[in-house]
Amino acid sequence: MRKEYRRDIIIPTAEEAKELLGKELGDQRMRLGEVMSYQPLFKKLKLATDGVHDIFHSARTLVAGGTLARWEQKNGARLRIPEIEVGLIIHDSRRKNDGYDWMHGVRAAKVARGLLAGEMLHNNLRLIELMCAWHVLPDAWTPKQIREIPEMIIFEDSDALDRQGRRGNLNLDYLRLRRSLALVNIMKSLHSKTDERRKETIDPLQIVAGEALDIGLLIQ
Numbered sequence: 001m002r003k004e005y006r007r008d009i010i011i012p013t014a015e016e017a018k019e020l021l022g023k024e025l026g027d028q029r030m031r032l033g034e035v036m037s038y039q040p041l042f043k044k045l046k047l048a049t050d051g052v053h054d055i056f057h058s059a060r061t062l063v064a065g066g067t068l069a070r071w072e073q074k075n076g077a078r079l080r081i082p083e084i085e086v087g088l089i090i091h092d093s094r095r096k097n098d099g100y101d102w103m104h105g106v107r108a109a110k111v112a113r114g115l116l117a118g119e120m121l122h123n124n125l126r127l128i129e130l131m132c133a134w135h136v137l138p139d140a141w142t143p144k145q146i147r148e149i150p151e152m153i154i155f156e157d158s159d160a161l162d163r164q165g166r167r168g169n170l171n172l173d174y175l176r177l178r179r180s181l182a183l184v185n186i187m188k189s190l191h192s193k194t195d196e197r198r199k200e201t202i203d204p205l206q207i208v209a210g211e212a213l214d215i216g217l218l219i220q
């Protein structure tokens with residue numbers, strides 16, 4: 001449904017967002033193969049398949065982050081995109097429950113270090129740790145230097161974009177990027193299409209990637 005947000009911003013429908021992505025990002029959209037290349041990491045994390053912060057959430061935030069990051073980069077932002085993607089895959093992997101669980105970000109940061117040490121430059125690993133560790137706390141409690149890291153802004157918007165359905169209501173005021181607002185309805189569509197299929201025995205990452213391709217977030 002088309003919805004007026006602020007006076008100067010109209011949130012596009014899923015269909016309009018697909019067109020917009022095609023026009024503005026075109027063949028620079030994230031590819032299905034890029035999403036699937038993270039399968040070994042997903043396997044290592046052994047993510048739950050039955051909670052609100054499960055493997056589907058992880059995979060959808062990966063698609064949102066991968067898309068948003070490429071879109072921002074196309075418009076001049078300098079970003080470490082793999083770090084955003086890997087961070088999003090890991091960020092909720094060590095939750096003990098679906099409530100606040102204040103320490104889950106710190107646990108995720110430790111997992112990131114354990115899994116990726118030796119594979120990434122120290123600075124890049126440090127960025128992943130920071131994003132994982134600090135994504136849990138309200139903005140008011142997060143140091144400005146961390147809140148304002150460009151990768152962190154994309155990371156947090158992407159996490160918020162999956163706040164749909166059983167995951168509560170997305171508060172549009174929390175989205176910091178204008179392009180995130182453009183993705184609200186297409187991400188809503190990805191959420192409902194993949195949520196309907198959660199009982200299938202197909203690999204959840206494949207389900208999310210397939211549906212994302214279908215609605216125009218990804219390309220082949």
Ligand SMILES: [Fe+2]
Nearest residue numbers: 091092135136
């Ligand atoms: Fe989280």
Ligand SMILES: [Fe+2]
Nearest residue numbers: 053091092159
């Ligand atoms: Fe999350």
